[in-house]
Amino acid sequence: MGDTARSDDGHHLLIGGRRWRASDPELPEEVRRRLVHHLMGARRAVGAARRAGDREGERQARARVHTAKTGLGERGAPWWEQPLPDRRARWERALRALDT
Template identity: 45%
Template sequence: MTAEPESTEDGRYVVIKGRRWRATDPKIPEQRDAELRSILMDWRREVKRTSSAPEARAGVQATKVALGERGTPWWEQSDDERRRRWETELPRPGGERKS
């Protein structure tokens, strides 16, 4: 089992190898968080397989936004905005859609 990364005191960022990255929105329900991470890994594999095709990079971006790691910071959004963000339907590589 891997250890949780160090996070900043306010919980908004994680620190990995000395670099600060935006943390995943902590309000995302556990099941949806797992689904989004699965979609993200599918897109990351697609980036590697296709030598960074624009569609694959866009899939990674959309999933990172749904997780709250990119786009408007989750701590600046209302609860309704946050929920809409993570409930957004996202495609997987190959066109399969996952809500």
């Protein structure tokens, strides 16, 4: 695995020469833990659905990955361009959708 570094502005992680958006640093630790838990479960579900040839299951699992990553601030509007109330609403929306 390559080296990991954070960009000077803190907005991105640099992993193995690739740039990835960093998670929102304002996420409360419990929220981050729950979102990562959902993300990892959804990623496992993507793999299981692919192995089973279940296209609909894969689509649903990928949608959950997207929701978790959006909640973490890794997708969607850049967290550094949003006021904190909007960021909070983003992660709360994601958790409501994922906790169902």
